[in-house]
Amino acid sequence: MAIELFNTLSGKIEEFRPLDDNLVRMYACGPTVYDYGHIGNFRTYVVVDTLRRFLKQSGYKLKHVMNITDVDDKIIRNAARDGVTVQQYTARYRKAFLEDADALNIEHPEMLVNATDHIQEMAHFIAILRDKGYAYATEDGSYYFRIANFPEYGKLSKKDFSGMEDGARVDVDEYEKDNARDFALWKAPKPGEAQWDTEIGPGRPGWHIECSTMSMQYLGDTFDIHLGGEDLIFPHHENEIAQSEAKTGKAFAHFWVHSRFLLVEGEKMSKKLGNFYTVRDLVLMGHKPSSIRFLLMSVPHSKQLNFTFDGLTQAANSVERLRNFKLRLETTPWPEGANPGVRDLAEHASAEMTAALSDNLNTARALGAMFDLVRDVNAAADAGEVRKDDIAHLLKALAQFDEIFAVLKDDDAGKIRGIVDWAQSEGLQEKITAAAADLAKAAAMSDQDVERLVAEHSEARKARNFARSDEIRKQLADNGIILENTKDGVRWKRK
Numbered sequence: 001m002a003i004e005l006f007n008t009l010s011g012k013i014e015e016f017r018p019l020d021d022n023l024v025r026m027y028a029c030g031p032t033v034y035d036y037g038h039i040g041n042f043r044t045y046v047v048v049d050t051l052r053r054f055l056k057q058s059g060y061k062l063k064h065v066m067n068i069t070d071v072d073d074k075i076i077r078n079a080a081r082d083g084v085t086v087q088q089y090t091a092r093y094r095k096a097f098l099e100d101a102d103a104l105n106i107e108h109p110e111m112l113v114n115a116t117d118h119i120q121e122m123a124h125f126i127a128i129l130r131d132k133g134y135a136y137a138t139e140d141g142s143y144y145f146r147i148a149n150f151p152e153y154g155k156l157s158k159k160d161f162s163g164m165e166d167g168a169r170v171d172v173d174e175y176e177k178d179n180a181r182d183f184a185l186w187k188a189p190k191p192g193e194a195q196w197d198t199e200i201g202p203g204r205p206g207w208h209i210e211c212s213t214m215s216m217q218y219l220g221d222t223f224d225i226h227l228g229g230e231d232l233i234f235p236h237h238e239n240e241i242a243q244s245e246a247k248t249g250k251a252f253a254h255f256w257v258h259s260r261f262l263l264v265e266g267e268k269m270s271k272k273l274g275n276f277y278t279v280r281d282l283v284l285m286g287h288k289p290s291s292i293r294f295l296l297m298s299v300p301h302s303k304q305l306n307f308t309f310d311g312l313t314q315a316a317n318s319v320e321r322l323r324n325f326k327l328r329l330e331t332t333p334w335p336e337g338a339n340p341g342v343r344d345l346a347e348h349a350s351a352e353m354t355a356a357l358s359d360n361l362n363t364a365r366a367l368g369a370m371f372d373l374v375r376d377v378n379a380a381a382d383a384g385e386v387r388k389d390d391i392a393h394l395l396k397a398l399a400q401f402d403e404i405f406a407v408l409k410d411d412d413a414g415k416i417r418g419i420v421d422w423a424q425s426e427g428l429q430e431k432i433t434a435a436a437a438d439l440a441k442a443a444a445m446s447d448q449d450v451e452r453l454v455a456e457h458s459e460a461r462k463a464r465n466f467a468r469s470d471e472i473r474k475q476l477a478d479n480g481i482i483l484e485n486t487k488d489g490v491r492w493k494r495k
């Protein structure tokens with residue numbers, strides 16, 4: 001089935017085909033590591049992860065590059081404020097970004113590249129733009145891109161810049177819409193700021209040139225997909241196109257995929273409004289990483305996502321429902337035989353999930369297909385209509401689902417434990433809620449420890465030694481393990 005994606009550049013839904021046979025070359029703008037990532041950032045990374053997982057599931061090979069922006073205005077300002085080097089300042093946030101991505105089961109790209117490892121290449125890129133007449137130096141040794149020489153400027157953001165003032169300049173990395181100015185490629189050194197010696201003189205790169213340089217270095221002049229949040233369309237991505245296409249005279253990225261904004265409880269997230277959350281904040285409040293991932297994925301990237309605490313609770317219930325379904329399939333002693341009707345349900349859900357994700361990554365529709373399956377099969381199981389041979393088909397549909405959604409594995413406790421430990425080591429004890437501490441407890445026991453105690457619990461009950469079985473139940477509960485008695489025996493899970 002053809003994959004269709006909305007391409008911001010063409011303004012249309014288009015059928016996706018890689019330029020080079022079976023290999024998809026894609027670039028996603030990574031984090032600027034000056035602080036802990038917030039859930040709006042992570043929504044975009046989850047969207048990128050959804051696309052990469054679905055492309056792989058569809059049989060493509062991937063070469064996915066993500067940058068780490070470890071030098072920019074904010075980083076330099078904060079490093080100077082704290083009296084540390086840029087490298088010292090960014091190291092902790094780079095590490096935190098990767099830990100948070102791991103907590104949300106976001107796969108690592110094939111290449112993760114640091115801006116500061118590519119400064120000479122960036123300077124060389126700028127030298128080429130200068131030699132072609134697209135870049136000019138100012139008296140202090142800074143370089144700017146002359147947008148008047150690139151008439152297609154505005155083609156991604158669909159802005160008309162025909163009335164712009166030639167030669168007006170902006171030297172900050174991020175600026176307001178409708179403010180088309182020649183933008184900084186290279187910034188001359190300022191006292192106390194990080195600087196590098198290069199063929200175009202001393203200084204440091206602007207933000208936009210980082211992504212053009214690193215994407216083209218690893219993916220070639222023209223590649224398949226460029227991704228990012230919608231806030232990057234202008235100026236960042238518009239500027240990337242201008243720099244890259246001015247340099248090569250060729251198309252830069254074929255597909256531009258952007259995820260829409262995230263709102264929190266209906267409002268724009270901001271520190272001022274007090275509705276600004278990092279992944280760590282939410283975990284310390286007692287929310288599981290799997291619930292956060294599920295909520296971030298539940299609304300397709302083409303729509304705004306309203307992140308609410310009700311939604312987070314519902315997401316936790318949905319994940320629980322899916323995990324219970326899998327546990328039921330795996331632990332029930334199903335009667336021999338097969339029911340072709342159940343197999344049909346599994347195959348229908350599987351086809352519908354593929355169709356949904358091929359439809360511009362419609363994750364909501366894919367989830368709908370999965371929950372229809374859960375509902376129908378639970379009903380069939382309650383009616384005694386599910387047979388042993390049906391289970392493999394159902395588990396296959398679940399596995400297909402989880403290759404993309406990645407929420408079935410019950411590994412939240414260990415991740416929560418890690419974040420609780422981090423908060424303790426940072427002196428943030430007051431942020432650790434009882435709910436988070438409680439969830440973290442379930443990481444203390446290995447699966448084997450739990451299995452052993454569960455077996456001992458069953459033996460004790462059989463021997464009518466209820467004092468011992470109650471003792472074990474309590475010991476497990478104290479460690480965040482819940483025992484459930486079903487008609488087929490005892491099942492356990494973490495809180």
Ligand SMILES: [Zn+2]
Binds near residue numbers: 028029030236
């Ligand atoms: Zn970028």
